[in-house]
Amino acid sequence: MIGVWHAWRGRTPRGEGPWAWLSAGSVALSLLALAALLLLLTVRGLGHFWPADVALVTLADGQQLAGVPVREVALPGDGRERLYRTGNAELEDGVWAWVPVAAITEVEYPRELVRVERRRGDEMVGWLVGMTREDGRWIEGARAWTALQERLHVLQGLRETRDRLRETVILPHVSEREPGDGDTPELTRAYARLQELQAAMEGGRLILRAAGGERLVVPLEALQSARRPNAMSAIDKLADWSDAVWRFLTEGPRAANTRGGVWPAIFGTVLMVILMSVMVMPFGVLAAVYLNEVAHQGRVTRLVRIAVRNLAGVPSIVYGVFGLGVFVYGIGGTLDTWFFEERLPSPTFGTGGLLWASLTLALLTLPVVIVATEEGLARIPDQQREGALALGATRLEMLSRVVLPMATPAMLTGLILAVARAAGEVAPLMLVGVAKLAPQVPVDGHFPFLHLDRKFMHLGYHVYDVALHSGDLQAALPLAYATALLLVLVILVLNLTAIFLRHYLRVRHGMPSPR
């Protein structure tokens, strides 16, 4: 160490000293932290969907257990302990098992081990004993496996038909129905069909033998899928993985948000961001044009400009409070007493909803759009404006034909930055309209098609909810990782677009300088 020190003092004639290296280290540390965060999200988020191999572990005392290894930690003192996800919640020591590594005598990966994913509750792991079909016939052995796959496929189809029926026929009719009305014939028919479908799904059981030897019986309609990960090739697994990712993106959540997909949250996030953009763009551009092109450029305008700029730094929760007080309780409450009196005291617009959420976020992102647009406008040389005026253009014509087209990339940049900010904001939404679980998406085929008063789900809030409010955190954590990764990806893509757009703008608007 001392030798190194002397070498350093000797070799650098008048060295930069230690501080230069510490400052370089802070760059490296920041980059490392960023990379570590992204890597963590990617690995955990995407790894969740990989059909991992199931290990059959034999312990020193002869006990056996089957499960997916999750992680390993050091024990206090000596030795390590490994966590297996064994599933089979109905057994006494079900779902999770901590095993001292030293006690493990053998680890095998038998090809026949089955992982069964249930619609609700935890997965099951064991050997397939056999299954009774819906008509009561008993099947065993290899034929049972194919029969199980077929039946699961049929069940999936039936479920989809049922969900479609519920969404397109029953829910609209029920929400339209006045209290006290009887069922319409159409509704009665739909209910009958629903019962038919329900009946078609029932029947049939799967019988598994757990690693400990217990027999597990489960009705077939409670199952989502069954696979033998140890027997799958890498390509099979990859196909399975992409299928799982796809289902994560397109399906709704199950089992109190701890299973299933995030489609309603994606939909809610995107819809809210679109509504917000529709509201923020005209007003933001209007304000920027006023401040930069119309207003007298005096002290007042300068102060207003600084104030607007600073509003971008006001915490988002404050905007949420404003939205709750003014939009929800103020305007929404008033709307309810005027138009929706018959529904009171249950509020229609007097509670958080899509409209108020997007309005609040529009207000939150106004400064971003105004600042970006103003920067774009300020970068346009005055000669362009004078050139248009000198040709006899009025101010409106100058703005609409020369100035605004030239400022379009800047406006787009502002919009994208606004969208990126809005997509990641959660705090204000908690006050003005996000929901833990909203089974109905705010758009459907039922008049007025876009339901601005409904609550909606949001990716960011989904992360918060799954991570902090789910019963079984270990089971929900992978889902939170995957959702967080999705959110980060969306925001990164939006920001990258903005960065490239800004670059393009600089290149294009570096006016050809006359020599």
Place this chain on the structure above:
Amino acid sequence: MSDASPDTSSRRRLRQARDRLATALITAGGIGVVVAVLAIGVFLALEALPLLWLPSGTETLGLSALAWGTLEAAAWSLVIAVPLSLGAAIHSAMFMSRRLRSRLKPTLELMEALPGVVIGFVAGLVMAPWVERHLGEVFALIVLLPPGLLLAAGLRACLPYRWQRWLPMGYAGLWLVPWLLLVMATALWLSPWLEVWWFGGDLRDWLEQGLGLDVAMRNALVVGVAMGFAVIPSVYALAEEALSGVPSSLAEGAQALGATRWQTLWRVMLPAASPGVLAAVMIGAGRAVGETMIVLMASGNAALMTLNPLDGLQSLAAGIAIELPEADPGGAHYRWLMLAALLLFLFTFLVNTLAELVRTGLRRRYRQLGGNA
């Protein structure tokens, strides 16, 4: 050529009328938008005003605990963020190669865009449990990282010049990353011995029994690290702008007198840029004070008033997020929460305005300095 212009007087009047209408609309709309945006402060003040007539009870106490928690979290995040971001700003303004710098800036911009809920999630559910179980390792990391960095510098100086060229100062931000990983691994490996050596075996016991400090899983330190991570990019961007905006004539003047780059920085550039650096720190403080999701998810939400960085806390923003939806509109609790929001608004608005004024003044100074050169 006048026949090429069918600009009849009626059409001209139409164009003028349209122009006047549009100008009026833009003016009205622009003023309206600006007023609507500025109305936030007025609204909060009006809602909190009735508190003057209400009897103040336990709520005052609750609010002061929240305010304390807010300041504590912001202070810890600045403790983490200020050295790192200023170091990064200094390095990229003074030493970094231009190419790397032009790549680093957008990267850190992306870092700024990471949503608070994701950072809060990782901090509260991944980092906090790990830190709770590995206090000794965390301590070892903090203590060993700086000497590890200096060791890298020293080792580089021992290398032949031919090899040193492969590790240029301009790219130190990059090639130090693997080295840092190595240092970290070493620190983790060494930590049990360090713990035994310094704390008699277990840091946690030592803290709880020796110093009487509680150790909560989600604590102020975790919040500070997470929020520091969130604040680094904005402080870095503003500080870097202030430093690289210093007219180059100043730095060249100092270097012409034989100053090293570090001396130039310390004696000339930092004093010149200090208002901008201060503004950067202020804006970082504003962000840290208002950040909601990180505190909500990583702090444990226990409204305590302690100085212990390993104990939980709750901030104003998190308190509002949790309690406001349940508060009865118009009730006393609702108004107290409005007051909390007003405090946040005023604090961030004032801090940001101050920072903006400082930056405007600084830019003017740079122009003058640049003009004289």
Place this chain on the structure above:
Amino acid sequence: MSATRDPRFAPRLAGACIDFAPEASCLEIQGLSLAYGDTPALEALSLRVPRHRVTAFIGPSGCGKSTLLRALNRLHDLNEEVVREGRILLDGQDIHAPEVSVAELRRRVGMVFQAPNPFPMSIYDNVAFGLRLQGRVSKRKRDDTVEWALRSAALWHEVKDRLQASAWSLSGGQQQRLVIARTLAVGPEVLLLDEPASALDPISTLKIEELIRNLKSTLTLVLVTHNMQQAARVSDYTAFLQGGELVEYGPTDTLFTNPRLRRTENYITGRMA
């Protein structure tokens, strides 16, 4: 609005010099004073600009020649700080009269600026910009006018094959001629040129100067330049301004070869530049 005057300079000029009325005048400036806030830029300036001639304004930097030119186009309307007194008559009508539309005035009095400022559109769209402002014109007629304007600006042969190319792809000299074509297309009566060649290379400058000489058969041109050789080469009349005042105004030949006043002579011979 009082500026300190150097007592060594000649006293206020004799009326004959300022009211110099050579031919039928097109623009007439009467006692024009102009100030930016508290800073005076022009003081009680009067002169007539003859029709179908090239009139040049020369003078040292900051003498007010560009301010005067911009006043003729009412470009100062944009700046609320500007205070103005006096009148400017275009064909006998006050351009500041309330019934005059500023857009119409600017159509009649075109202006070309120091740096070429083509819009970020195609060459064709640049020239057609003014036409489109004035309402519906058949495409045929628009095409004709664009071609005519480009020919008048001596640019047609260089760009006729790439009318849809971006105007910013042209060279600086071509851009400036494009701007002139764009101005010609709306059919102005007066063309104001604010140092149109100062940002261009010598060959482009010669082309612009030739263009100016050709255009005076149909237009009245007013040229601001700090290049005295250029003023001597292209203008018929020259006005010399200094410190916001009109010092001397007369036929270019006379002014350059036989100036009446010492100040003019000093400036022209470069003794005070």
